[in-house]
Amino acid sequence: MLKISELAGRIGLSAHTIRFYEKHGLIEASERSESGYRLYNAADVNRAEFVKTARNIGFSLEDIAQLLSIRLDRSSHSCQEVTDITRNKLHEVNRKMAELEAMQKVLSRLLDNCDGGLENATHCSILEVLDNGGLATTGRVN
């Protein structure tokens, strides 16, 4: 039976975070000591590790709550439910990647066009682009 900071050290989360996860139903201590300390048994530790792994992958706490409820009673849930959660997450990741890629392109082009020198910014091409509503889609750099 581990105390909270032992669990924390083991899975790499702070005790604060573990209590926070408990409040949100993700982690639980199946026992308490006489003085009220949380005590985690092997199953609790496994569950906490599941949560940590899922969080590392990038699942939201709400996703994790759903995955846990499936894990708790695998036989009354389908693989499809699991893949739905996973696929939704993948789509979300893909959307964000597309956004970031667009930003990356624009930022790179802005940097290509400004020398970044110490002279004053009176004719800075980056400021000009921002003043003119963005990169022209016609006309290209280089």
Next chain:
Amino acid sequence: MLKISELAGRIGLSAHTIRFYEKHGLIEASERSESGYRLYNAADVNRAEFVKTARNIGFSLEDIAQLLSIRLDRSSHSCQEVTDITRNKLHEVNRKMAELEAMQKVLSRLLDNCDGGLENATHCSILEVLDNGGLATTGRVN
């Protein structure tokens, strides 16, 4: 001279958001009507458009505040200051992209390994991975 909702319609932000930006020093109305309505002149509109363009690109409001202070007095700032802000943003974007790419890979591999069928999740490979601390780095899919 535009009123706030006219400016809002013109640049594609809500009046709420414009007031919020004003509170944070990004947009300003250089005049007020007798009754206290905000009135935006051409320079105010240009500034608001600058803000909108920068936000579209993905700059944070704090970045934009810095860019604005350079824009306000270009001759006492250097191109380098502008490229520093831009480069920092690009690095941040690159970091986030790398994180998302890692997530993308893991999620894709999880989906490759589970058929997503309607049978029950007793032996679901995704849950197994989460139970076992993540994808093994040795051993590969396919």
Next chain:
DNA sequence: GTTGACCTTAGAGTTGTCTCTAAGCTTATA
């Protein structure tokens, strides 16, 4: 028997970017 590390709780604060509400004044239209 006292220090100091660890535990408890409820609840507030953080970050960033809005988003909305309430209560009341102004302006335009019919």
Next chain:
DNA sequence: TATAAGCTTAGAGACAACTCTAAGGTCAAC
């Protein structure tokens, strides 16, 4: 002149995922 649309303010609320605080109880070591 009545009604509706639009404007004002201060301030609250939303979201995710923590992060920390206060005020106090517990436990091991010296």
